[in-house]
Amino acid sequence: MIGKLGRLPKKADPRTLQLARYLSPTLPPIHLSTSWARLATGDPPMFANDRIGDCTVAALAHSLRICSSAAGNQIVVSDADVLKVYSAISGYDPDDPSTDRGAYCLDALKYVRTHGLGGHKIRAFAEIDPTDLRSLYATIDLFGTAYGGYGLPRSAQSQLVWDLSSGPDAAPWSWGGHAMSETDHGPFAENMATWGRLQTATRAWGQRYREESYAVIWDVWVPPAGLSPSGFDLAQMLEDLEAVTR
Amino acid sequence: MTRSILLLSAALLLAARCEPDPVVPDPVVDAGADPVLPDVGADPIADCQAAHETLARLGCRAADGSSLAYGPTGETFAHACVMAYAGGVDYHAGCIATATDCSQVDSAAQGLLCLEAGAP
Numbered sequence: 001m002i003g004k005l006g007r008l009p010k011k012a013d014p015r016t017l018q019l020a021r022y023l024s025p026t027l028p029p030i031h032l033s034t035s036w037a038r039l040a041t042g043d044p045p046m047f048a049n050d051r052i053g054d055c056t057v058a059a060l061a062h063s064l065r066i067c068s069s070a071a072g073n074q075i076v077v078s079d080a081d082v083l084k085v086y087s088a089i090s091g092y093d094p095d096d097p098s099t100d101r102g103a104y105c106l107d108a109l110k111y112v113r114t115h116g117l118g119g120h121k122i123r124a125f126a127e128i129d130p131t132d133l134r135s136l137y138a139t140i141d142l143f144g145t146a147y148g149g150y151g152l153p154r155s156a157q158s159q160l161v162w163d164l165s166s167g168p169d170a171a172p173w174s175w176g177g178h179a180m181s182e183t184d185h186g187p188f189a190e191n192m193a194t195w196g197r198l199q200t201a202t203r204a205w206g207q208r209y210r211e212e213s214y215a216v217i218w219d220v221w222v223p224p225a226g227l228s229p230s231g232f233d234l235a236q237m238l239e240d241l242e243a244v245t246r
Numbered sequence: 247m248t249r250s251i252l253l254l255s256a257a258l259l260l261a262a263r264c265e266p267d268p269v270v271p272d273p274v275v276d277a278g279a280d281p282v283l284p285d286v287g288a289d290p291i292a293d294c295q296a297a298h299e300t301l302a303r304l305g306c307r308a309a310d311g312s313s314l315a316y317g318p319t320g321e322t323f324a325h326a327c328v329m330a331y332a333g334g335v336d337y338h339a340g341c342i343a344t345a346t347d348c349s350q351v352d353s354a355a356q357g358l359l360c361l362e363a364g365a366p
């Protein structure tokens with residue numbers, strides 16, 4: 001099943017925290033492979049992305065599902081919850097299909113951090129250099145998922161495993177913009193939750209088409225008493241976040 | 247393993263687009279360009295090949311159940327390992343090569359197995 005897309009080109013905000021600032025040299029080595037998705041029960045939902053271009057919010061709903069299941073209490077928000085956020089950040093009106101024009105990843109992150117998604121908020125998020133594999137994999141290891149924005153090639157429409165190809169259909173954005181949550185990484189590929197399934201993409205594919213990437217820390221993910229994962233300065237990150245959003 | 251970290255811390259035609267006329271953003275950095283291996287005095291190509299042979303011999307699986315020796319498109323671990331190294335991800339291939347059981351592989355990839363064994 002191929003669904004709709006809905007990610008607009010990257011919107012930059014100089015205030016966005018950069019994850020690299022908070023990863024210390026003592027960060028634990030990354031795992032050879034990590035799969036948080038296997039801890040979730042059931043198939044990934046569609047979150048209405050088969051009929052509406054709400055991928056920027058659906059990807060966050062996938063992230064919440066995976067992270068909450070890893071924390072021991074899986075949370076699956078409703079399509080209505082997703083569409084409520086999509087409407088708020090994009091002006092989408094369910095009664096007017098012409099308003100389904102997509103949204104910015106950054107707007108989705110900011111909205112959910114402030115207002116929540118189905119009652120659950122992002123505690124903090126930080127941008128990752130989309131070409132920095134080590135930070136991407138460390139993000140998945142430490143925070144459960146990475147939220148990614150891609151310029152999809154049309155060639156992906158006919159590939160079971162998304163891999164590099166050639167020709168006009170291999171051009172970034174020849175299909176359109178899409179947001180997905182990366183849930184697993186291994187030496188060859190990454191799995192991304194989208195369109196009611198886990199989509200596998202080779203590492204090379206990800207490096208070519210990933211245009212923005214974020215570490216997302218959900219309220220359900222932060223360990224009790226503010227205990228931060230080894231090697232990550234969560235306290236400093238939250239302090240900085242307060243400073244830039246004051 | 248990963249839980250502990252937590253505690254510490256034709257259908258194609260139906261494909262519809264949200265934007266009728268996709269906006270093409272600035273060119274994307276192609277990180278898949280020819281890798282330049284850092285000079286750290288190691289031989290990542292030989293180590294990665296040895297690690298691949300170990301993973302293939304042991305039949306080890308990734309956390310999602312997929313093969314660790316061969317990727318979904320047939321890529322060998324030896325190749326993926328070298329590419330990862332060029333991208334700043336060190337799987338400690340020389341240590342993986344010493345694993346005698348799949349349960350050791352993740353620890354080996356983090357370099358921990360060889361530290362425990364007293365290797366440099």
